[in-house]
Amino acid sequence: MLDRRMTQFNILRGAVAIFFALLVAAIFIFLTSESPWESLRYLLIGPLVTVKEGAIAFNMRNMLEVLAGMTPTIFTGLAVCVMFSANQFNLAGEGCVYVGAFVGGLIGVYWNLPPFIHPLVATLVAGLVCSVIMLIPALAKVKLGASEMVTSLMLNFVMLYVSMHFLNFYFADRSRGATMTHSFHDTARVVQIVPGTSKLSWGFIAALIFSVIIWFFMYRTRWGYSIRMIGINESFALYSGMNVAGMIVVSQMIGGMLSGMGGSFEILGRYNQFLWLNLPGYGWTGVTIAILAKNNPAAVPLAAFFLAYLNKGCMLMSTKTHVASEMIDIIQAAIFLFFAAEQFLSGYRQKLVVKTAREELLKQGNAGIENGGAENA
């Protein structure tokens, strides 16, 4: 009974968290916008529909852009799910997206492969490189006991600046005014699903496929099982004879691989050359997504959609009604805060727990009397 009540509670808590986050956003909008109602409209339904002279029409282009925006964050969200499930608070997904995009991009520029094969090879290699990089925090954790959170966080900047160094000194296209690589081969592009300007590529489909694969990995294979048990109770996993250290390393390598692939699909699907000069932020969004999805890979696309939708809504709001685009950060932060706060609505949760326990005690108590269990006064 408690299980069912807890599921209902978790859904309720999610809904209330989102509601409060939007409420916080609304307060800021009313404080800063000259036309708050219009701003709010763009934020909430802007990505979905256009309102023209009173007529409401479905806005295909905006929706495709929302979907396109989900590609890298589904990958980073999945990466964080796997790592957090093993209780590994590895935050290097951010740097891995960057390195993945860089490596994938370079392969797109310098290797000659047939179309379709080319982006796949580039993405796989990018994933492998990043999974190897993740050995640094993973082995430091397992062998030396170094906190993976600290090492991975620092590692992000190592990855960024080492990549930038190679970009500046070896791979930059000198004929351009800005720092970027040469253009990718046409064979390296991830093909668009809908030709046009939406930039929704087959990378999106790959992301959905990987959500399914990672769900199966986590819930239907012995390795995913071990990862989850380690996350729930490491002592228990060790006692049960699981290879705890090995799986801690594997979980972080998978996290690196997924993040790297996300970066590669993003760069080969939406850009013509590698030109990122800063961390793109998809890794951080991945953390928010994993928290929203409660580490369940199946819920990642949904959470990614929610954030991509909000992102688009904020962009529309800021371009059409002059509300600062930083609003997205405020909303994200608020959601993050409400979700991450274990104590949020905990009073109500405790009431549910107490109620259930009392009901069960009552049942047991009656059973006890039947068994002749006399109590001492």
Place this chain on the structure above:
Amino acid sequence: MADTPVVQMLGISKIYPNGIPANQDVNFSVNKGEIHALVGENGAGKSTLMKILFGFEKPTSGIILMDGEEVTFASPMAAIAKGIGMVHQHFMLVPSLTVAENVVLGMAPKKSGMFIDFKEAVRLTEEYAERFHFDVEPNARVADISVGMKQKVEILKALVRGAKVLILDEPTAVLTTQETEELFRQLHELKNQGFTIIFISHKLNEIKELTDRVTIMRRGKAAGTYDTDSISEQEISRLMVGRDVVLELEKTPAEPGEVVLHVENLQFVNEWNKRMLNGISFDVRKGEIVGIAGVEGNGQRELVDILFGLISPEEGSVHVNGVNISDKSQRDLRNMGVSYVPEDRMTFGIAGTASINENIVSDRIASPAFNKGPLLNMKAIRETSQHLIEDYAVLCKSGRQHVNMLSGGNIQKVVVAREFSADPLLIIADQPTRGIDVGATELIRNKLVDLSREGAAVLLVSADLNEVMELSDSLIVLYGGNIVGYFDDGQWDDVMMGEYMLGLKKQSDEEVKRACHA
């Protein structure tokens, strides 16, 4: 001054966020100037009750009265301010600081409003030490002093903070006999000076010796308060356990086969430099149950941890089927056919927020029977789990229910079902029936006997004397890290066991050596 309650806890209930009711409508009252024992098995709710009194936990319902006035403690600070002090079983001291610095920690006397007045701290410590005849050295570093001394520092800490009511949580668990005697003398001294002491323990002889009254807790409820003089140890134990029925069990005589577990000269010194194992040697053979009896804290914990590879012995060796296990992982041990029912089932036995199905196959998840290529064979797992749930009568809604939603007895059934169904060569059962209901206890004991008769070697460690006496084919008594008795004739009774367990009697080395059959 007797009979005026200084602390009253009325109708206290506590339900933890995981749904476990730790206290149910408990009434508990302590008179001024008495030493009041609080006894109960592990998990009976005595720690929770004291945590509530000390402001660590908020009660779900119920009120606390001090000197007749209602109080609420939002934090330990509030409880301390009202004159309640607690000495934890695991000391809360900073090892790198001196005794005096620890005593004044958080309330240090200041010089010119800014700097800590170390001289004053030493003076204060000396003053209190003198007043209560505590023989402590204020300038010694806590890291360098003995366990008994650390405990005195803890008590001083509470006294300096103005404690009138002292809660001592199993204070003798870590002490030597002499240290225990000294502690008791000091507690009497404190009592004579008008302090009130709540003494948590499950050592009945200590309770008889030290305390004025005793409150017994059982399964989250108070099972009564008695004058210590008016109640026998047997009665206390009966109220604690809530069953005086000695479960009768069918047992055919053992037919021991070859040696499976061979333990030789194990030595272990713990982190507080206390020698916990002092050259233990014994064998366990196929088809027999060897019981280890002894008062808790006489080396059982360390022995079991060594046997399952959780800690390494200083000296000595353990062989399973002739293979030295010193460099074996838990995974290797399981592959060698070792099953282990851990004492602390919540830490080692289960993953609480995983389902029963997931918990019941945790040791064999990689076996071919549960895997189809890269994927798990969910059907096989479900069927195995369902089969075990029925076989071990686990009370649950379905195998998909989270394990931490079950009662203690049913959680233990899940653990035991897994361990016993692994086709074990050797079973190490550490307190397999502690704190669980009679039905589950009976089932687990019967299964244990069945397995041994089918050829498993069983090592049973239990603080429940009835249990070891009934189940074992031969019995080892541990006292102070030594084997003080070995019995293989089935001719034992609780009086005789008690004498060995309390160190009053000891067999000769020759007699003890019989524990090694080789």
